[in-house]
Amino acid sequence: MPALGTFLVFLAFVCSLLGVTALGWGLRRGDEGLLNVGRRSLHSVFFLVVAASAVLLYLLVTRDFSVKYVANYTSRDLPLAYTVAAFWAGQAGSLLFWELILALYTAIVLWRYRENDRYTPVVALVMGLVNLFFATVLTFSSNPFETLGFVPADGAGLNPMLQNMGLWLHPVTQYLGYVGFTVPYAFAMAALIQRRADDEWIVKTRTWTIISWMFLTAGIVWGGQWAYVELGWGGYWAWDPVENASLMPWLTATAFLHSVMIQERKGMLKVWNVSLIALTFWFSILGTFLTRSGVLASVHDFAEGSIGRYFLVALTAILLGSTYLILDRAPLLRGRNAFEGLLAKESSFLVNNVLFLGLAFATFWGTMFPILSEAVTGERVTVGPPFFEQVNGPIFLGMLVLMGICPLIAWRRASVERLLRNASLPAVVGTLTLIAAFAGTGRVGVAFAYGASLFVIASIVYDWVQEARVRRGYHPEEGLLRAAWRMMRIRSRKYGGYVVHLGVALMAVGIVASTAFKQEAAFTLAPGESAQFAGFELRYEGLMLREEPTKTTATATLTVLKDGQVYDRLEPEKVFPAGREQPHSEVAIARGGLFDDLYAILAGFEGGNGGEGAEEYATFKMLYHPLVNLVWLGFYVMLLGGGFALWGGLRPRRRRPTVPASVPKPRLQAQEPIGTETKGV
Template structure:
């Protein structure tokens, strides 16, 4: 199977190069048969990459330890679920997964007869990128390399990766990364064909939203994995690889908002081109960070020879794309101008600027150690205080804009309309702030964050209720029918509102857990009690028990709270036969108010040492993330405009 996999990769590289050349020559000479042949080359590339991927899955599942990659990431006792996840556990397999997803997407894009004038250019761009990845896999990262002598047993999977979250997180992240190739390819196609309208945006809208959704899921699942697996009590450490997936998410979020202005008002054409180009370039940058070895990260694959390849390719693609934008600048400048600073268009642009500012501040903080080492010879790291100090106010600003935007009209907002629409949300904002201060929440960031969240919730619900009321009045439908038809026939808009409400819930969780989190380290003997904030912790004893091939050491704890809440927790250390370092498995009791999070630090004689983190409002963060996912799926579901017309849909 290894020989079949290697052969399939070589053929896939050859067919991708052929398809690229056939597209270029076919476009230059306007030869339809050659363009049709190029499309066949795209399908062949997808087929042979699929054969290679299935070959690797077979080798992993059967435990063929004559293959270096299989021996490095699996063992005989590894459950099949994690044998499958070993596909993307290492550098070589993850690159193959990337290429597999990319070639499948390229084949899907070439199906059908719509947009035939753009598809040859789109196919050429995607085959260029596919050829690059296949070349890397074959020459530097071949997962089918054989060992000189087969091993009797493999090294097994890193214990930290033996978690359901790490099975889902990489796949969703890659689907997000690779998915942005499609809108990028269409943008380049629009530039090549000198089409400055919004057709390429409409064609790729669902591709863009799906890619954004998968990248959102990747970040969410990665944060959850860090929270329940690493045992440090947090979920986001501003790790370079974490940042590498957040930066394109911020840029793509700006793009999703900005294209609405181009579709509606024929504006921001240059800006949108730049946003999608940089979004794609930043997905390549994220891949570079994980595989270059230039930054230390618990998420990285370690040192490899791929860094230079990625830097050169990313630079060439970005510079070539920017040259096309510059060459077509005259076409892209055509369109409408802003009529007023106080308008929905202006709020969208300001929103975009905040997203981009946040993205580039994180990018600078992430690459600063590399830059400092290049200039001074010393690697100066940038920690969480830097990222928090810059991004906390930026984050609150664009959350505030989420509440402002629905209340402002397109083109030019009137004073009367502003007063009418802002009256209730502003009153709620003020009352929320006063109430928080009265109940004892005095920290400025907490008061500001929670007050802004209340403002956004009220402004969003106010706009939804307004739409329902207007539809009810115009159609005579019942309230429930009006609500159902308004929401289901305007999925894109109201799905966006659900996403905004999910983001607000996440901000509540982020603000609470960062501003009011507490950490305690306690040493206890069996039967001893200790008070941790409002909790009384009783240590019952240490347990040792086998779990499959592993050995688990757990501390049994009884916890009670002043409000009669009682529960048991057993934080663990898990020892694996394939590694000397045990993994830490925290135990968590989660409520809407706070998480009681405890890890087993160590033990000696009859005493154990535990670390307790009290993290307020964490459940709001996870729930908000799933609300965001549901809102995105709702917006993607097929649905057309309301039968009563756009002006009756509650537009402010």
């Protein structure tokens, strides 16, 4: 069976090579037969990779420990759900998973755009090249079907920290996001290769981009949530290189989602948008590289290997190839770069783009600085949370303020007076919040973050209400709420974006509060003893040791009381897996308030098992995270907004009312926004 897997992966490599060659040659010669060979080869890659994946799943589920990957990441006692998820738990399997998603996306693109004769083959060629890269790595460097030459009695098992629902959520969504950006990148490069300067690639990939962005958002946040509930340090973001690697494409993709609106409306920023999507794709590959190569020390290095040089070649090729194409086609992409005023939504979007790029650069710079510092000074430094909090924090704050201003600025041309009038109410809300927060906390940074977040929420609500009122002017029969809902449906993309912004504001409040006002304490208690923490009484009831063949688990029971009443019960655990040196903690979390968490870690214990007069002292590390659940709530609001924007893009558009030929055409073109009538070149 492993030989079959290896053979299938090799065949996928051959078919990718054949597909790329046939497509390249066919395009050069204009030979339809060769183009068909290329398309069919890439379809074959999909079926071959699906078959190879099925083989790997079979090997995992049947625990064929003669296969190195299976022996390294599973064991006989591993539950089935984690045995299946071990598919992407290690390097070789995760690369096969990357290739599986990519091959699926490639097949969908080929099927969806099968009738396009000149454009699609170039898209297929670019996607085929990416397929070829991953098939090459799988074939020559990281084969998940490699055998050991002997059959061990049992496997090493899956790292206990990976045994969490997060293993199903985080890597899968993260990869769906990373790989998804291959599609808009391929379309953009195809447009450049074909010397096409119209907006077709943007229109065709809008849905792909939003879906990929949503997946990446989910991947990042679910990764944080996983760390929060599993790793036992009480945080959800450590500015680890791998976390940063996932943030960078998210930032550039978000910048792209904003700036692409200017191209759609005014036919501008074509070079900029192509560059942003190329950068996003490059960062996606870099993210996979940083996760899997071990070039930067990271807590996420569950697997390391020799794939670094392959990725370095690919990253260089993508960077050079994309840069060459963009520079060479730049004259073609020159749009009618004209704004009707300095102060307009267009300008604010550009400032937004600079801030997003600034954040991406700061994150990239901080992540890579240890390598640079070592190269220049010969000594490695660490760039950790204090750096990113001090550098990225102010830029994030600027972004929040801009998010509040943007909805209040009109497209085309806005006046300062009008902006001030629109901003006055939200600014009052923001300023009052700032003052109240400063009075309550005495912390300037926190006060500004709260003020900016409330300013964002207030400006969105204000703009929404204003538009609903305008609608009521045309449809007086509708109430304000109905008018607001109708506006939301009509302009689903805009309001989907607003909902995303609301989610970001909620997240910002949650992040700031849970970081700045975190309470922390450690207690050593004997059974029956109590301690006071964060307004709660914690009564230690006792410790239970549970011995199993594969692990020993110590479970402590804490009764949480508030105002003398039992509020909750916490059972933090310490697990000692057999054959592993380090134990790990299973934290226990109780809801400490509407959005707050009471977080318990069993730090240590001593004493016998199970009462009989034996004292079982236990040491608890307790954390109190105010408003931390706003982080997760904000994320789901963001997803909701993304979904709403997507739904608006997918549902059929209402047709414009047809103007009878007899009616004279209104001569209003002179008042049309400049550039909107001239999309493309």
